[in-house]
Amino acid sequence: MTETPHFGIVAGEASGDLLGAELMRALGERFPGASFSGVGGPAMKKLGCESLAPMERLAVMGLVEPLARLPELLRIKRRLVAHFRASPPAAFIGVDSPDFNLRLAKTLHRGGIPTVHYVSPSVWAWRAGRIHGIARSIDLMLTLFPFETGIYQQHGVAVRCVGHPLADAIDPDMGHPSTAADTGHPSASTLVSDRRGMQARLQLGINPGSRVIALLPGSRRGEIQRMAPAFLAAAVAAQREFPGLQFLLPCSDVANRRLVGRIVEEGGFSGANCRLLDDSRLAMAAADFVILSSGTATLEAMLLRRPMAVCYRLAPLTYAIASRMVHVEHMAIPNLLAGKRLVPEYVQHEVNPDNLLKEIRRFVVHPAPAPEMLETFARQHRLLRGNASREAASAIGEMLADRAGASSP
Secondary structure (H helix, E strand, O other): OOOOOEEEEEEOOHHHHHHHHHHHHHHHHHOOOOEEEEEOOHHHHHOOOEEOOOHHHHOOOOOOHHHHHHHHHHHHHHHHHHHHHHOOOOEEEEEOOHHHHHHHHHHHHHOOOOEEEEOOOOOOOOOOOHHHHHHHHOOEEEEOOHHHOHHHHHOOOOEEEOOOHHHHHOOHHHHOEOOHHHHOOOOOOOOOOEHHHHHHHHHHOOOOOOOEEEEEOOOOHHHHHHHHHHHHHHHHHHHHHOOOOEEEEEOOOHHHHHHHHHHHHHHOOOOOOEEEEOOHHHHHHHOOEEEEEOOHHHHHHHHOOOOEEEEEOOOHHHHHHHOOOOOOOOOOHHHHHHOOOOOOEEEHHHOOHHHHHHHHHHHHHOOOOOHHHHHHHHHHHHHHOOOHHHHHHHHHHHHHHHHHHHHOO
16 A cells, blocks of 8 residues: 555444554554544544544443434434445444444445444354354454454454453563562562562552452443442441551543442441542553453552452343343453353342452451462463554554555456
């Protein structure tokens, strides 16, 4: 490709915005002067992506929940289709958000625009029939995990596992034991003993010897509403039993911070023992133990070498439908990668204050993480670390070169 390409790119939530921004940076290195338009959040827009709709309007999950927003989602789709038909991109790249992006890709693919999807939907776990539609809509699938490629190979879809950008961004060497210089407290006795954790606590002004739990009930409003009350109720009960416990609650944006703050206030938390932050990685790094919603955050907690309890709760009707379609034993990414139950999982009605309080008690009684778990986390980190964004950009570049070669006389 000799001309400077323009890429269409759409991300629908905060994690996709970060993935999309890193991919844009890598594509910019491979194709100097490349431009981007579609839908993105702060990270993508900072790199020059022209966003044609607010990213948060695409942030909806489930089988039933999108129906309430269907007219708006269809309007956004029509606007994007018109934009890309008027100025066809070298390729359209959907970053996660498969329910929206795969439908958009199908329409664009029919119009002759090369299509890429970055982050495989869970066709290996449920709604496996989607693979046939994907095969008709996507020219290249970029997966983050090795176990995801098989189903695409079986159905003749070009696929490449590029690893996970988080594994590149999180330095595995920071998981090594800390020194007195890291803590500022030469004789401090602490549960978090790695350099990353000590630096996080120093940054937050948390005593190295404190017992700290991070609570991450999700980044979407619906997730927060379904899970935060149970998380907070368990935390309040735990503080009554163990007054020294400290809790950190990261919030992804201003709206979520207001929502979480209201739940915290209603839950009766004191400000001294419950702290709201903007940075989820900093909160998990400073914590000894993490209670969190299933999703990318579980991978991040694994890469940070933090023991965790993983929760998954959908809207009742969505769960009633989905539970009949899921065909995997595990939902947490650390367990999926390991092929066994490394960390506890709680699903739907199991996400309640009693179960979460039980996990907090277990942590207080046995605070040291299991060595086998930490070793497995470290091994998976090495397997996923491979400069994912650059690999993804390379795969897209090769696809475009192959198409150019095939069309030349």
